[in-house]
Amino acid sequence: MARDDIKDIQVFLAVARERSFTRAAAKLGMTQSALSHAIRTLESRLGVRVLTRTTRSVSPTEAGERLLHNVGPRLDEIEAEIAAISDMGDNPAGTVRITAIEHVVDHVVWPRIAPLLRQYPDLNIEIGSEYRMVDIAAERYDIGIRYGDLIEQDMVAVRLTPGEPMMIVGSPAYFEWHSKPASLQDLMKHNCITLRLATSGGLYAWELQHQGQPLETKVRGQAVFTSSYAILSAALSGAGLAFLPESLAGTHVREGRLLSVMPAWCPPFPALYAYYTSRRHTSRAVQVVIDALRLRV
Structure with a gap:
């Protein structure tokens, strides 16, 4: 197999796995036009189309699926073996x-x-x-x-x-207008800052405990984020209560910028x-x- 064939197949594999020319280009460090040229060259050489392109998506054709599932793993094995040979040197690379x-x-x-x-x-x-x-x-x-x-x-x-300690925290400014919760019933009355799960799209249920038993709690609030750092910032600004790991919130609690509540309800994460x-x-x-x-x- 010619070296250009291998390069073009590697480009195809990146696009097929990412289902996106944009993401594949970023991953390979190439322009999208260079990727498109490589795919067209591969299709011309094979005599079949390997990708179906629409304005919104990219997916392998039947021939592309065969290339992806049969040839892809073999190229992966070759890359692994080349890496193994490189590892015989003095320094990892x-x-x-x-x-x-x-x-x-x-x-x-x-x-x-x-x-x-x-x-x-x-x-x-x-x-x-x-x-x-x-x-x-x-x-x-x-x-x-x-x-x-x-x-x-x-x-x-x-x-x-x-295990990662967890904390329910709120700012002193927030607690100037709200009483500190001591029970689950109290907590459900508070404005809680929530996390949108990237995989499912649902809202994260706080993983609490009561008398040693796990308790998934679906809290509610005005602010929803997709990042723990954004949740921390919102809590520091007084927007509501947040459920955060100690590694994020602990320093702010120790320095008085946040207050910790209901510690007995917060089990450590795995x-x-x-x-x-x-x-x-x-x-x-x-x-x-x-x-x-x-x-x-």
């Missing part, structure tokens, strides 16, 4: 792609892996801050980071943190884990990053 929630990147991931970039100049790190559940195999991430109860059983998982697919080969670069991330007891 290549790009490690990680997906994690925004505040987890700031408080856990980046502080632990930043020193690696100074230590290994041939190592590159790409981090996607996403709240939705990501299929790391389909979206070509090397490592995912999520709470332990969200990880599929067929993944290799490495623990990063103890521990954070880094997870990756149980493929035959995991590159040395990925192994180095995993080792830097893991919990040190």
Whole structure:
């Protein structure tokens, strides 16, 4: 197979997996016109169309599906073997792609892996801050980071943190006009700042507890966000009560900008884990990053 064939197939695989020329172009570092040219060249060479394009979507044709599912994994294996050969050198090299929630990147991931970039100049790190559940195999991430109860059983998982303490918090300004809640009935009367889930589109139910029993609570309020940082900012401005991890809200509570209420109703979240697919080969670069991330007891 000619080298140009392989390049064009890799472009097709990126577009087919992303279902978008825009996202594929960003991922590959190419212009959309260059991607379109590569796809047209591939289709001309094969004599069949591999993508169906509309004004709103891109999807593989029957021939494209065959290319995606039969040829794609084989090219992935070749890339893995090439990475394995590269790992025989003294230093880890290549790009490690990680997906994690925004505040987890700031408080856990980046502080632990930043020193690696100074230590290994041939190592590159790409981090996607996403709240939705990501299929790391389909979206070509090397490592995912999520709470332990969200990880599929067929993944290799490495623990990063103890359980994450949670807090219900509000600003002193908010409590000048509202009494502090002491029960679930009290809480339901408050203006609560809520999170829109990226995967399902629904509103996140606060994961509380009562007398040791889990209790999913659907609170209500005027403000809805898709980011924990936005929720924190809204709480600090006095917009209402927020349910946040201690790593985000704790400093503000200790310094008096937020007040914590109903602590007995807030169980800790499960521990954070880094997870990756149980493929035959995991590159040395990925192994180095995993080792830097893991919990040190």
